Amino acid sequence: MPAAKFEISRECKFCGDLFLAKTITSIYCSPRCSKSAYAKKRKVENIKKLKIEKALKISNEEEYISVADAVALYDVSRDTIYRLIRSEKITKYNLGKRLTKVYRKDLEELFNLKPITETITAKEEVKTxxxxxxxxxxxxxxxxxxxxxxxxxxxxxxxxxxxxxxxxxxxxxxxxxxxxxxx
Ligand SMILES: [Zn+2]
The missing domain is CATH 1.10.10.10 (Winged helix-like DNA-binding domain superfamily/Winged helix DNA-binding domain)
Incomplete structure:
Protein backbone atom coordinates (compact mmCIF):
# COMPACT_ATOMS: atom_id res chain seq x y z
CA MET A 1 0.00 0.00 0.00
CA PRO A 2 1.46 3.38 -0.84
CA ALA A 3 2.33 5.65 2.05
CA ALA A 4 -0.13 8.40 2.76
CA LYS A 5 0.96 11.40 0.80
CA PHE A 6 1.13 14.93 1.98
CA GLU A 7 2.02 17.20 -0.85
CA ILE A 8 1.29 20.83 -0.99
CA SER A 9 2.79 23.46 -3.19
CA ARG A 10 4.56 26.10 -1.18
CA GLU A 11 6.93 28.98 -1.61
CA CYS A 12 10.40 28.33 -0.17
CA LYS A 13 10.99 30.82 2.63
CA PHE A 14 14.57 31.30 1.55
CA CYS A 15 14.69 31.37 -2.26
CA GLY A 16 11.02 31.93 -3.02
CA ASP A 17 10.79 29.00 -5.46
CA LEU A 18 7.67 26.88 -5.45
CA PHE A 19 8.19 23.36 -4.17
CA LEU A 20 6.10 20.39 -3.08
CA ALA A 21 6.16 20.30 0.68
CA LYS A 22 6.37 16.73 1.98
CA THR A 23 5.44 17.54 5.55
CA ILE A 24 3.31 20.18 7.18
CA THR A 25 6.39 21.82 8.65
CA SER A 26 8.56 22.02 5.50
CA ILE A 27 9.28 25.64 4.76
CA TYR A 28 12.39 25.34 2.59
CA CYS A 29 12.65 23.72 -0.83
CA SER A 30 15.99 21.98 -0.20
CA PRO A 31 18.55 21.18 2.49
CA ARG A 32 20.65 23.85 0.85
CA CYS A 33 18.06 26.55 1.44
CA SER A 34 17.44 25.31 4.94
CA LYS A 35 21.17 25.55 5.73
CA SER A 36 21.48 28.98 4.13
CA ALA A 37 18.47 30.19 6.11
CA TYR A 38 20.07 28.88 9.27
CA ALA A 39 23.37 30.63 8.50
CA LYS A 40 21.51 33.86 7.85
CA LYS A 41 19.61 33.54 11.10
CA ARG A 42 22.83 32.93 13.00
CA LYS A 43 24.36 36.02 11.44
CA VAL A 44 21.40 38.17 12.50
CA GLU A 45 21.54 36.67 15.98
CA ASN A 46 25.24 37.41 16.24
CA ILE A 47 24.72 41.04 15.29
CA LYS A 48 21.99 41.31 17.89
CA LYS A 49 24.20 39.66 20.49
CA LEU A 50 26.95 42.20 19.81
CA LYS A 51 24.43 45.02 20.17
CA ILE A 52 23.24 43.64 23.48
CA GLU A 53 26.79 43.24 24.73
CA LYS A 54 27.46 46.83 23.78
CA ALA A 55 24.19 48.04 25.28
CA LEU A 56 24.98 46.34 28.56
CA LYS A 57 28.10 48.48 28.87
CA ILE A 58 26.22 51.77 28.57
CA SER A 59 25.70 53.31 31.96
CA ASN A 60 22.17 54.14 33.03
CA GLU A 61 23.50 57.39 34.41
CA GLU A 62 24.32 58.83 30.99
CA GLU A 63 21.67 61.29 29.88
CA TYR A 64 23.29 61.87 26.51
CA ILE A 65 24.59 58.95 24.51
CA SER A 66 26.43 58.65 21.22
CA VAL A 67 24.56 57.69 18.06
CA ALA A 68 26.41 54.36 17.97
CA ASP A 69 25.31 53.64 21.52
CA ALA A 70 21.72 54.65 20.71
CA VAL A 71 21.75 52.24 17.77
CA ALA A 72 22.87 49.41 20.04
CA LEU A 73 20.71 50.31 23.00
CA TYR A 74 17.42 50.82 21.18
CA ASP A 75 17.99 48.42 18.30
CA VAL A 76 17.22 51.11 15.72
CA SER A 77 19.18 52.06 12.61
CA ARG A 78 21.67 54.91 12.39
CA ASP A 79 19.48 56.35 9.63
CA THR A 80 16.52 56.54 11.98
CA ILE A 81 18.55 58.34 14.63
CA TYR A 82 19.98 60.81 12.11
CA ARG A 83 16.55 61.41 10.62
CA LEU A 84 15.22 62.29 14.05
CA ILE A 85 18.17 64.62 14.64
CA ARG A 86 17.71 66.33 11.26
CA SER A 87 14.01 66.84 11.78
CA GLU A 88 14.81 68.19 15.26
CA LYS A 89 12.54 65.65 16.88
CA ILE A 90 15.19 64.79 19.40
CA THR A 91 17.65 66.90 21.30
CA LYS A 92 21.22 66.54 20.22
CA TYR A 93 24.37 67.74 21.74
CA ASN A 94 27.42 68.32 19.60
CA LEU A 95 30.78 67.49 20.97
CA GLY A 96 32.74 68.47 17.94
CA LYS A 97 32.27 67.38 14.36
CA ARG A 98 32.52 63.67 14.84
CA LEU A 99 30.71 63.19 18.09
CA THR A 100 27.04 63.88 18.31
CA LYS A 101 25.19 62.78 21.36
CA VAL A 102 21.47 62.39 21.71
CA TYR A 103 19.25 62.83 24.70
CA ARG A 104 18.11 59.36 25.60
CA LYS A 105 14.95 60.45 27.40
CA ASP A 106 13.70 61.85 24.08
CA LEU A 107 14.08 58.49 22.46
CA GLU A 108 12.39 56.72 25.32
CA GLU A 109 9.60 59.17 25.95
CA LEU A 110 8.78 60.49 22.50
CA PHE A 111 9.28 57.28 20.57
CA ASN A 112 8.58 54.80 23.24
CA LEU A 113 11.84 53.00 22.60
CA LYS A 114 12.93 50.54 25.22
CA PRO A 115 16.54 49.57 25.81
CA ILE A 116 17.10 46.10 24.37
CA THR A 117 18.71 45.15 27.64
CA GLU A 118 15.28 45.42 29.27
CA THR A 119 13.45 43.13 26.93
CA ILE A 120 12.98 39.51 27.88
CA THR A 121 14.62 38.23 24.74
CA ALA A 122 17.72 40.27 25.50
CA LYS A 123 18.41 38.07 28.47
CA GLU A 124 17.99 34.97 26.36
CA GLU A 125 20.21 36.26 23.57
CA VAL A 126 23.18 36.90 25.81
CA LYS A 127 23.15 33.38 27.13
CA THR A 128 26.35 31.84 26.03
ZN1 LIG B 1 14.66 27.31 -1.65
Whole structure:
Protein backbone atom coordinates (compact mmCIF):
# COMPACT_ATOMS: atom_id res chain seq x y z
CA MET A 1 0.00 0.00 0.00
CA PRO A 2 1.46 3.38 -0.84
CA ALA A 3 2.33 5.65 2.05
CA ALA A 4 -0.13 8.40 2.76
CA LYS A 5 0.96 11.40 0.80
CA PHE A 6 1.13 14.93 1.98
CA GLU A 7 2.02 17.20 -0.85
CA ILE A 8 1.29 20.83 -0.99
CA SER A 9 2.79 23.46 -3.19
CA ARG A 10 4.56 26.10 -1.18
CA GLU A 11 6.93 28.98 -1.61
CA CYS A 12 10.40 28.33 -0.17
CA LYS A 13 10.99 30.82 2.63
CA PHE A 14 14.57 31.30 1.55
CA CYS A 15 14.69 31.37 -2.26
CA GLY A 16 11.02 31.93 -3.02
CA ASP A 17 10.79 29.00 -5.46
CA LEU A 18 7.67 26.88 -5.45
CA PHE A 19 8.19 23.36 -4.17
CA LEU A 20 6.10 20.39 -3.08
CA ALA A 21 6.16 20.30 0.68
CA LYS A 22 6.37 16.73 1.98
CA THR A 23 5.44 17.54 5.55
CA ILE A 24 3.31 20.18 7.18
CA THR A 25 6.39 21.82 8.65
CA SER A 26 8.56 22.02 5.50
CA ILE A 27 9.28 25.64 4.76
CA TYR A 28 12.39 25.34 2.59
CA CYS A 29 12.65 23.72 -0.83
CA SER A 30 15.99 21.98 -0.20
CA PRO A 31 18.55 21.18 2.49
CA ARG A 32 20.65 23.85 0.85
CA CYS A 33 18.06 26.55 1.44
CA SER A 34 17.44 25.31 4.94
CA LYS A 35 21.17 25.55 5.73
CA SER A 36 21.48 28.98 4.13
CA ALA A 37 18.47 30.19 6.11
CA TYR A 38 20.07 28.88 9.27
CA ALA A 39 23.37 30.63 8.50
CA LYS A 40 21.51 33.86 7.85
CA LYS A 41 19.61 33.54 11.10
CA ARG A 42 22.83 32.93 13.00
CA LYS A 43 24.36 36.02 11.44
CA VAL A 44 21.40 38.17 12.50
CA GLU A 45 21.54 36.67 15.98
CA ASN A 46 25.24 37.41 16.24
CA ILE A 47 24.72 41.04 15.29
CA LYS A 48 21.99 41.31 17.89
CA LYS A 49 24.20 39.66 20.49
CA LEU A 50 26.95 42.20 19.81
CA LYS A 51 24.43 45.02 20.17
CA ILE A 52 23.24 43.64 23.48
CA GLU A 53 26.79 43.24 24.73
CA LYS A 54 27.46 46.83 23.78
CA ALA A 55 24.19 48.04 25.28
CA LEU A 56 24.98 46.34 28.56
CA LYS A 57 28.10 48.48 28.87
CA ILE A 58 26.22 51.77 28.57
CA SER A 59 25.70 53.31 31.96
CA ASN A 60 22.17 54.14 33.03
CA GLU A 61 23.50 57.39 34.41
CA GLU A 62 24.32 58.83 30.99
CA GLU A 63 21.67 61.29 29.88
CA TYR A 64 23.29 61.87 26.51
CA ILE A 65 24.59 58.95 24.51
CA SER A 66 26.43 58.65 21.22
CA VAL A 67 24.56 57.69 18.06
CA ALA A 68 26.41 54.36 17.97
CA ASP A 69 25.31 53.64 21.52
CA ALA A 70 21.72 54.65 20.71
CA VAL A 71 21.75 52.24 17.77
CA ALA A 72 22.87 49.41 20.04
CA LEU A 73 20.71 50.31 23.00
CA TYR A 74 17.42 50.82 21.18
CA ASP A 75 17.99 48.42 18.30
CA VAL A 76 17.22 51.11 15.72
CA SER A 77 19.18 52.06 12.61
CA ARG A 78 21.67 54.91 12.39
CA ASP A 79 19.48 56.35 9.63
CA THR A 80 16.52 56.54 11.98
CA ILE A 81 18.55 58.34 14.63
CA TYR A 82 19.98 60.81 12.11
CA ARG A 83 16.55 61.41 10.62
CA LEU A 84 15.22 62.29 14.05
CA ILE A 85 18.17 64.62 14.64
CA ARG A 86 17.71 66.33 11.26
CA SER A 87 14.01 66.84 11.78
CA GLU A 88 14.81 68.19 15.26
CA LYS A 89 12.54 65.65 16.88
CA ILE A 90 15.19 64.79 19.40
CA THR A 91 17.65 66.90 21.30
CA LYS A 92 21.22 66.54 20.22
CA TYR A 93 24.37 67.74 21.74
CA ASN A 94 27.42 68.32 19.60
CA LEU A 95 30.78 67.49 20.97
CA GLY A 96 32.74 68.47 17.94
CA LYS A 97 32.27 67.38 14.36
CA ARG A 98 32.52 63.67 14.84
CA LEU A 99 30.71 63.19 18.09
CA THR A 100 27.04 63.88 18.31
CA LYS A 101 25.19 62.78 21.36
CA VAL A 102 21.47 62.39 21.71
CA TYR A 103 19.25 62.83 24.70
CA ARG A 104 18.11 59.36 25.60
CA LYS A 105 14.95 60.45 27.40
CA ASP A 106 13.70 61.85 24.08
CA LEU A 107 14.08 58.49 22.46
CA GLU A 108 12.39 56.72 25.32
CA GLU A 109 9.60 59.17 25.95
CA LEU A 110 8.78 60.49 22.50
CA PHE A 111 9.28 57.28 20.57
CA ASN A 112 8.58 54.80 23.24
CA LEU A 113 11.84 53.00 22.60
CA LYS A 114 12.93 50.54 25.22
CA PRO A 115 16.54 49.57 25.81
CA ILE A 116 17.10 46.10 24.37
CA THR A 117 18.71 45.15 27.64
CA GLU A 118 15.28 45.42 29.27
CA THR A 119 13.45 43.13 26.93
CA ILE A 120 12.98 39.51 27.88
CA THR A 121 14.62 38.23 24.74
CA ALA A 122 17.72 40.27 25.50
CA LYS A 123 18.41 38.07 28.47
CA GLU A 124 17.99 34.97 26.36
CA GLU A 125 20.21 36.26 23.57
CA VAL A 126 23.18 36.90 25.81
CA LYS A 127 23.15 33.38 27.13
CA THR A 128 26.35 31.84 26.03
CA UNK A 129 26.53 28.40 24.50
CA UNK A 130 26.89 25.68 27.01
CA UNK A 131 30.20 24.12 26.20
CA UNK A 132 30.29 21.64 29.04
CA UNK A 133 31.40 18.23 27.84
CA UNK A 134 27.96 16.68 28.45
CA UNK A 135 26.30 19.32 26.25
CA UNK A 136 28.70 18.70 23.38
CA UNK A 137 29.60 16.11 20.79
CA UNK A 138 33.21 15.49 19.93
CA UNK A 139 33.97 15.85 16.23
CA UNK A 140 34.40 12.06 16.13
CA UNK A 141 30.93 11.53 17.58
CA UNK A 142 29.44 13.86 14.97
CA UNK A 143 31.06 11.98 12.09
CA UNK A 144 29.60 8.71 13.41
CA UNK A 145 26.16 10.05 14.32
CA UNK A 146 25.56 11.87 11.06
CA UNK A 147 27.82 9.89 8.70
CA UNK A 148 29.76 12.97 7.62
CA UNK A 149 33.50 13.29 7.12
CA UNK A 150 35.58 15.18 9.63
CA UNK A 151 36.55 17.74 6.98
CA UNK A 152 32.90 18.47 6.22
CA UNK A 153 32.10 18.82 9.91
CA UNK A 154 34.85 21.41 10.30
CA UNK A 155 33.71 23.22 7.16
CA UNK A 156 30.14 23.45 8.51
CA UNK A 157 31.34 24.54 11.94
CA UNK A 158 33.21 27.42 10.34
CA UNK A 159 30.44 28.23 7.90
CA UNK A 160 27.73 28.44 10.57
CA UNK A 161 29.96 30.04 13.20
CA UNK A 162 29.41 27.22 15.69
CA UNK A 163 31.56 27.60 18.80
CA UNK A 164 33.97 24.81 19.64
CA UNK A 165 36.08 23.82 22.57
CA UNK A 166 39.23 21.76 22.75
CA UNK A 167 39.38 19.29 25.59
CA UNK A 168 42.44 17.07 25.63
CA UNK A 169 42.92 15.77 22.11
CA UNK A 170 39.32 16.23 21.00
CA UNK A 171 37.38 19.22 19.74
CA UNK A 172 33.82 19.59 21.01
CA UNK A 173 30.83 21.45 19.62
CA UNK A 174 27.42 22.05 21.27
CA UNK A 175 24.87 19.31 20.58
CA UNK A 176 22.00 21.75 20.07
CA UNK A 177 23.80 23.56 17.25
CA UNK A 178 25.05 20.39 15.55
CA UNK A 179 21.63 18.74 15.72
CA UNK A 180 20.08 21.86 14.22
CA UNK A 181 22.29 21.87 11.16
CA UNK A 182 22.20 18.14 10.45
CA UNK A 183 18.61 17.24 11.33
ZN1 LIG B 1 14.66 27.31 -1.65
Missing amino acids: FRLEKEDCYSIGEITIKYGISETSVYTHIRKYGIPTRQLGKSVYAPKTEIDTIYK
